[in-house]
């Protein structure tokens with residue numbers, strides 16, 4: 001089940017990045033000397049195009065390891081499953097679990113070319129052994145958290161690509177939420193959406209902070225001021241924390 005952390009104390013540190021350096025093609029593209037991540041807070045990562053925002057997000061769940069030209073140094077310690085976890089020390093076999101706990105949603109919606117229901121169930125079944133009622137409960141809860149349940153509950157067999165762009169992005173968010181993350185990485189989740197859909201997703205992100213720690217990329221000043229508890233700046237590959245907003 002997807003738990004709430006609402007009763008947690010304010011500004012509890014659940015992540016520490018230290019002396020991080022990521023190189024792509026032997027060129028250092030991001031450096032982060034020191035950064036803290038706070039439980040149930042929304043961290044908005046801002047900066048110009050090419051400044052290293054996506055690379056930094058991918059460092060937080062070791063997705064850069066999937067790039068053959070990437071090399072990462074430094075340490076990232078995250079609290080996962082109630083334990084301090086040095087993610088830089090995890091073995092390759094531990095990475096699928098890390099990526100479920102530190103789930104990511106990408107800039108453009110990327111649903112699988114199957115039904116809404118299968119988009120939810122395929123990753124869930126690959127990750128966990130659950131009974132049918134448990135699968136149904138988690139699917140419904142994740143779709144509710146993503147604000148999509150009422151729009152799709154009567155047409156779960158519809159092909160996911162028949163949904164609107166905003167609905168597809170919510171489905172991708174629900175698919176990630178169903179895998180029981182603790183930290184959510186959102187890479188410009190509203191980049192391809194119109195203003196109305198953008199506002200809906202922003203409101204959903206604000207609600208999700210009751211349950212999850214969020215790091216989201218934004219190019220919009222208005223969105224940053226609406227969402228951010230903390231701002232992280234990316235400037236020419238230097239990633240650093242701003243003061244709390």
Ligand SMILES: Nc1ncnc2c1ncn2[C@@H]1O[C@H](COP(=O)(O)OP(=O)(O)OP(=O)(O)O)[C@@H](O)[C@H]1O
Nearest residue numbers: 024025029048049050051052053054055056067069
């Ligand atoms: N797969 C890759 N191989 C080599 N270099 C890459 C790769 N991906 C990104 N880069 C380079 O790394 C730097 C940081 O890119 P990154 O995508 O992290 O920036 P960004 O701030 O997220 O940009 P945007 O806002 O445009 O999405 C850029 O100079 C980019 O050209």
